Amino acid sequence: xxxxxxxxxxxxxxxxxxxxxxxxxxxxxxxTLVVAAALCFTARPSSxxxxxxxxxxxxxxxxxxxxxxxRAVLPGTVAGLVPLALSLCANQIHHCxxxxxxxFCAPACTLGGVLxxxxxxxxxxxxxxxxxxxxxxxxxxxxxxSMGCTCVGYSGVxxxxxxxxxxxxxxxxxxxxxxxxx
Amino acid sequence: MMVxxxxxxxxxxxxxxxxxxPRIHRLCRALLQNQADAADAAQEAMQKILERAPLDYDRAxxxxxxxxxxxxxxxxxLARKRARRREVGPLEDATTNLPVPREGGEExxxxxxxxxxxxVEALGELSETDRETLLATFWDEAATSVSGATFxxxxxxxxxxxxxxxxxxxxLD
Numbered sequence: 001x002x003x004x005x006x007x008x009x010x011x012x013x014x015x016x017x018x019x020x021x022x023x024x025x026x027x028x029x030x031x032t033l034v035v036a037a038a039l040c041f042t043a044r045p046s047s048x049x050x051x052x053x054x055x056x057x058x059x060x061x062x063x064x065x066x067x068x069x070x071r072a073v074l075p076g077t078v079a080g081l082v083p084l085a086l087s088l089c090a091n092q093i094h095h096c097x098x099x100x101x102x103x104f105c106a107p108a109c110t111l112g113g114v115l116x117x118x119x120x121x122x123x124x125x126x127x128x129x130x131x132x133x134x135x136x137x138x139x140x141x142x143x144x145x146s147m148g149c150t151c152v153g154y155s156g157v158x159x160x161x162x163x164x165x166x167x168x169x170x171x172x173x174x175x176x177x178x179x180x181x182x
Numbered sequence: 183m184m185v186x187x188x189x190x191x192x193x194x195x196x197x198x199x200x201x202x203x204p205r206i207h208r209l210c211r212a213l214l215q216n217q218a219d220a221a222d223a224a225q226e227a228m229q230k231i232l233e234r235a236p237l238d239y240d241r242a243x244x245x246x247x248x249x250x251x252x253x254x255x256x257x258x259x260l261a262r263k264r265a266r267r268r269e270v271g272p273l274e275d276a277t278t279n280l281p282v283p284r285e286g287g288e289e290x291x292x293x294x295x296x297x298x299x300x301x302v303e304a305l306g307e308l309s310e311t312d313r314e315t316l317l318a319t320f321w322d323e324a325a326t327s328v329s330g331a332t333f334x335x336x337x338x339x340x341x342x343x344x345x346x347x348x349x350x351x352x353x354l355d
Binding site for chain 2: 001004005008009011012013015016018019020023064065066067070
């Protein structure tokens with residue numbers, strides 16, 4: 001390879017990476033809409049925004065990187081929408097009795113976490129995915145769900161994580177031997 | 183291999199480049215019939231192919247026709263650009279055949295050629311009448327249809343507009 005070809009190769013590589021980054025940024029735009037919608041209903045906008053920005057940043061990195069982690073972004077985000085929607089709905093319902101008010105937020109997050117875990121597990125099993133799918137998908141699901149689960153502080157996020165683990169672990173343990181895809 | 187590259191597998195980047203490069207270059211040489219233009223077009227095409235692989239490449243289709251289509255389009259674009267430049271007129275061709283100045287040698291000739299090319303570019307910004315007036319001045323021809331005073335006035339105005347165009351294009355007189 002002569003010097004001109006090396007230079008062309010280098011330029012092509014830069015343009016390739018920039019194109020991937022641009023596509024990744026465009027790819028997380030729907031997630032920013034979800035963040036904006038969550039901000040309208042949440043009780044703790046700063047936490048929601050923080051988790052939303054983290055989810056978007058992780059999404060950009062995963063989409064830019066490509067391969068199995070890239071394919072985990074959509075299932076992970078969709079799975080995370082379940083606890084997010086449940087917690088935002090629960091946040092609107094207050095049950096007040098003689099001993100004070102209680103919120104359904106934490107149970108909704110735990111239930112949403114279980115459902116999200118089951119969803120990620122079922123997709124991962126169907127794809128015979130390996131750790132490079134499970135980890136990014138779980139990360140995206142947890143970050144997306146956490147946007148709503150901060151309604152009762154970080155105990156809601158812990159509830160989500162616990163529920164997610166309960167839903168995911170059987171799927172991960174019972175999966176057929178994964179083929180290496182990275 | 184293109185599927186892997188489009189999917190984000192950077193380990194095949196150089197291999198794809200080395201496999202496609204000669205074919206793209208051959209196509210460009212065949213289309214443009216000029217070694218330098220073919221090299222330019224092939225370089226640009228290779229960069230575009232690899233840049234567009236993640237987004238535009240249809241993984242269900244073979245990669246080579248897709249890559250060659252981009253290269254072909256790049257060659258057509260370059261050929262059109264070259265044709266447009268040639269349309270500027272005979273002065274453009276004249277710039278390549280300028281005599282080498284006695285002082286300064288090849289370098290001075292290059293500078294002179296660049297200046298003349300810039301002047302031709304600025305001339306392209308003027309009206310037909312202005313161009314004719316300036317060309318007549320350049321070749322020391324007096325316009326037959328107009329009197330000397332009118333011609334001088336026209337030349338003065340055309341030169342002013344040429345200076346303006348030059349300033350607009352290159353930021354200097």
